[in-house]
Amino acid sequence: MTTDVRGTATRPEPRPGPAAPAPLLLAPPVSPRTLLSRALSIPLVLGFTVFLPLVVAAQPGAGVRDAAYYLQIALTMYAGARLSAMILTSRRKLLQGSFWLFCYMAMGVAPLAQAVLGRVPTPVVGPRSDLTAAVALVLVGCAAFDLGSLLARGRPGGSDRAEERPALVHRRRLHLLVLLAFACSGLFVVKLGGPAVFFSSRQEIIAGIEEAGLSKADSQAGQAFLRGFGTVPALFALLVYCRWLVTSRRARRRPVVIAVFLGLVLLNCVVNNPISNPRYWFLTVMFSLLFTVFPVSAAMYRSALSLGVVMALIVFPFSDRFRYDEKNYRPVETTSVLEPLALKDYDQVGMFANTITLVDSGSRHRYGRQLAGSVLFAVPRSVWPGKPRDTGVMVGQWMGTVNTNLSSPIWAELWIDFGAVGMAAGMTGMGYAAARVDRRFARRGTRRAPPGSLISLVVPLVAGYSFILLRGPLLQASGRVAIALICVALVTTWRQDKGAALR
Secondary structure, three states: OOOOOOEEEOOOOOOOOOOOOOOOOOOOOOHHHHOHHHHHHHEEEHHHHHHHHHHHHOOOOOOOOOHHHHHHHHHHHHHHHHHHHHHOOOOOOOHHHEEEEEEEEHHHHHHHHHHOOOOOOOOOOOOHHHHHHHHHHHHHHHHHHHHHHHHHHHOOOHHHHHHOOEEEEEEEHHHHHHHHHHHHHHHHHHHHOOOOHHOOOHHHHHHHHHHOOOOOOOOOHHHHHHHHHHHHHHHHHHHHHHHHHHHHHHHHOOOHHHHHHHHHHHHHHOOOOOOOOOOOHHHHHHHHHHHOOOOOOOHHHHHHHHHHHHHHHHHHHOOOOOOOOOOOOOOOOOOOHHHHHOOOOOHHHHHHHEEEEEEHHHHHOOOOOHHHHHHHOOOOOOOOOOOOOOOHHHHHHHOOOOOOOOOOOOHHHHHHHHHHHHHHHHHHHHHHHHHHHHHHHHOOOOOOOOEOHHHHHHHHHHHHHHHHHHHHHHHHHHHHHHHHHHHHHHEEEEEOOOOOOOO
């Protein structure tokens, strides 16, 4: 002890010692508001895992109760349990949540309803054993996805350098993206004859593309590029401005930013509305906007996954009202609550079974050929004469169907190329990658992150588009993926100064 000039005892000053180690950056504690109460979580788990599958299985129908049927019940319950876990988690897992939502509805509840009724939207041409094998392989793929996510959980987080220098949106190149969006979407509207056609029907859109000479019998590349560049840059630019306005008070005070945002909203109402676009693409638009506008809302995350089940059961089967014009539209008449799930787009398990039958009939596995065709989709057939067709079209032509616009789920895409072992390995890699990205998003994709945080924009977009990637075919989905990558590369910067990036 020492004394000062007034005689007051004071503590001695500590001697300088070695610097203390930097504290570990741990995850913030879980807020009680991010977790559901037991009174709500237990009914949710039981409802998705037990109640809804058993209610569907108890409906009257002419379906066969065999091994495929009971495997389908097991798959539905497994996907329901995993979807419930995604909803109840304390952190938002966008990619994993989207995966399990798709599995629960498209590979679980809907095929179970078809098995109960004994009706399928697309004929299953092979023996019943191929359908049993398809359901078993889907279940194996889901387990492999879970294994990949568990492997990612044991890996340490990203490097300090990646945390200190995140990828951001370049301020000036954002203006180029906005100009690109207006130019491409404007060309799209002009080519099709004006904005009015976008509020008529999808049939009118297809007719306008054919009149413009962009659709050919042997190639849809022109149509895909026009629709891709007409919709993707506009959506991505809108996501950037939504993120900017939500996280920056200064941006909300700038009339120029608000004016550009309103212009992008109007542009997207024309080119990305649910009337002129496929339902899966509108799901992409809706999910990406929700997860961007509400970057930290656990309630919105849970609501999106929970209401996604309701939409898939009720809204989605009847949402093709605008696919046809008034003359060709035929309202759906059903006598059972399950019939819409057997009449519409939920043909993924059946198409997987048809893919197995195709390979077993002597076609053999492709050993990466189909995947190469999807990655190199932009290569014209004049340069690559043997370029593979997308898997759904190839299987449909082999089946002899008139409409070859059929799905090819990611399980079928991996299986036709690499077999059962390759499919399991691919699904494990998908689960690992999804868990790693979700983990990075939980750290970086928050409201406190810079307004131009790219991970806060890209992950919601990928989560929404994952419904299309999982449904397939991959070749049809590759065009918009490439255009989105171009948009991301255009605005990406690692410079952290305010003059270059949105901070």
